[in-house]
Amino acid sequence: MSTPTTTPADEPGARPAGPGAPRSVAGHQEAVLDLLAAGFRERPPGQEDTDLISARGRILAADVAAPGNLPPFANSQMDGYAVSSADLAGPGKRVELAVAAAIPAGSEPAALAPGTAAPIMTGAMLPSGADAVVPIEQAVPDSFPPAASSPAVETTAGAAARPTVALPAGVPAGQYVRGAGSDIRAGAEALPAGTVLGPGQLGLLAALGLARVAVRTRPRILLLTTGDEVVEPGRPLQPGQIHDANTTLLRALLEEAGTTVLLTRVLADSPEEFRTRLQEDLTSLQPDLVITSGGISKGAYEVVKQGLADQDVRFLSVAMQPGGPQGIGRVAGIPFLAFPGNPVSCVVSFEMFLRPALGSVTGLPRPRPELPALLTGDVHSPAGKHQVRRGRYLPPAEPGGTGQVELLGGASSHLVHALASSNALVHLPAGRDSFPAGTEVTVWLLDR
Ligand SMILES: Nc1nc2c(c(=O)[nH]1)N[C@H]1C(S)=C(S)[C@@H](COP(=O)(O)OP(=O)(O)OC[C@H]3O[C@@H](n4cnc5c(N)ncnc54)[C@H](O)[C@@H]3O)O[C@H]1N2
Numbered sequence: 489m490s491t492p493t494t495t496p497a498d499e500p501g502a503r504p505a506g507p508g509a510p511r512s513v514a515g516h517q518e519a520v521l522d523l524l525a526a527g528f529r530e531r532p533p534g535q536e537d538t539d540l541i542s543a544r545g546r547i548l549a550a551d552v553a554a555p556g557n558l559p560p561f562a563n564s565q566m567d568g569y570a571v572s573s574a575d576l577a578g579p580g581k582r583v584e585l586a587v588a589a590a591i592p593a594g595s596e597p598a599a600l601a602p603g604t605a606a607p608i609m610t611g612a613m614l615p616s617g618a619d620a621v622v623p624i625e626q627a628v629p630d631s632f633p634p635a636a637s638s639p640a641v642e643t644t645a646g647a648a649a650r651p652t653v654a655l656p657a658g659v660p661a662g663q664y665v666r667g668a669g670s671d672i673r674a675g676a677e678a679l680p681a682g683t684v685l686g687p688g689q690l691g692l693l694a695a696l697g698l699a700r701v702a703v704r705t706r707p708r709i710l711l712l713t714t715g716d717e718v719v720e721p722g723r724p725l726q727p728g729q730i731h732d733a734n735t736t737l738l739r740a741l742l743e744e745a746g747t748t749v750l751l752t753r754v755l756a757d758s759p760e761e762f763r764t765r766l767q768e769d770l771t772s773l774q775p776d777l778v779i780t781s782g783g784i785s786k787g788a789y790e791v792v793k794q795g796l797a798d799q800d801v802r803f804l805s806v807a808m809q810p811g812g813p814q815g816i817g818r819v820a821g822i823p824f825l826a827f828p829g830n831p832v833s834c835v836v837s838f839e840m841f842l843r844p845a846l847g848s849v850t851g852l853p854r855p856r857p858e859l860p861a862l863l864t865g866d867v868h869s870p871a872g873k874h875q876v877r878r879g880r881y882l883p884p885a886e887p888g889g890t891g892q893v894e895l896l897g898g899a900s901s902h903l904v905h906a907l908a909s910s911n912a913l914v915h916l917p918a919g920r921d922s923f924p925a926g927t928e929v930t931v932w933l934l935d936r
Pocket residue numbers: 713714715717718730731732733734735781782783784785786787790810811812813827828829830831833901
């Protein structure tokens with residue numbers, strides 16, 4: 489079995505083509521990355537302060553140094569007895585020590601007197617004079633005396649009626665002690681700028697006592713859908729109309745990928761109206777990126793193409809299916825991408841071009857997990873194109889094996905039901921048209 493070799497940059501379709509020939513997938517990936525990188529260089533993200541939970545999935549804007557030691561003080565790792573290791577030097581197997589006042593977590597203990605052992609609870613501060621902890625299980629008796637929860641009881645004679653405990657001899661200094669700063673020392677770098685803040689990172693900030701954190705502002709997107717036939721979900725359809733799937737699909741993808749969708753609109757097939765609305769939105773919102781869907785192919789009413797005919801936007805064909813028609817450029821200086829109108833074409837365009845470019849430029853989103861998988865059936869694909877099919881990935885039966893992938897629906901880009909039933913995008917690279925059952929292909933997992 490070979491390792492996955494279907495990354496777009498390796499394909500025959502990625503070689504430079506002549507004028508008028510479709511652009512390779514790799515060529516368009518590079519163009520989208522260049523566009524976004526230039527846009528983000530010109531308008532770098534700002535930063536904003538947020539509470540920790542709201543920072544989940546965001547990118548840390550500046551290095552964070554530990555404001556103090558973590559743990560802040562030496563404390564016990566076990567419920568047991570705080571001791572001085574010198575008192576347990578031996579020579580016998582056990583040493584009898586008087587039991588001192590107990591130390592609950594959250595209290596400041598008195599110094600440990602020589603020759604005594606203080607009941608200490610997990611997380612409680614180690615008293616001065618102690619340098620080790622013996623777990624209660626190793627003590628004789630192996631339970632705390634009743635008086636352990638209160639200071640030693642005075643007898644009528646005035647002498648302390650201290651119980652004793654026998655502890656193993658030869659306990660090393662430091663045993664079961666969590667030293668101050670043993671996790672991170674005051675002033676050390678806790679998290680570098682650029683870190684994606686997940687539960688672990690946010691938990692560290694909380695442990696360090698930080699309630700708020702500076703995160704990078706999200707890229708701000710204007711999302712426009714086009715077509716006279718396109719009607720908002722929830723509204724009745726007239727003959728010839730369809731419900732708008734693209735706004736929801738793309739908005740969900742964009743927000744999941746760490747961007748903010750400033751505004752969505754469904755615009756009619758009027759190039760003049762499209763142009764006017766776009767100019768108004770660009771002026772009022774100043775987005776970082778505009779994305780449109782529909783209106784870029786070979787029809788008589790291609791609203792995006794016609795509306796932007798005199799702009800710095802190129803409409804072209806990429807050797808990929810779905811997602812062949814693409815538009816890329818700038819409008820009023822703002823980075824602009826046009827995706828084709830079919831819903832699955834929008835998803836594949838996003839996954840193949842925008843998602844990787846956003847990831848490279850901002851650090852979010854992370855790449856889709858990529859795995860090899862064996863096709864469960866014979867598949868045909870246009871040799872000149874990189875085809876991206878949808879399917880259900882089944883993990884290998886045994887560890888170290890290769891999973892399988894069953895294609896769902898056909899190649900057509902209107903099949904949203906098959907998309908919704910799929911958990912993987914399946915790459916059928918350019919350069920061959922036949923993929924018999926058992927062929928190893930690369931899949932990108934859509935589930936997280
Ligand atoms: N003669 C040719 N016709 C077509 C070609 C071609 O090369 N030559 N390419 C086909 C391919 S591939 C695609 S993809 C589409 C792209 O067309 P457009 O980007 O112009 O998109 P529209 O025509 O506006 O819409 C295509 C399809 O998608 C439906 N649609 C549009 N918006 C939405 C939405 N928001 N929600 C759900 N569905 C939507 C629309 O009704 C059309 O059925 O062109 C092919 N044609």
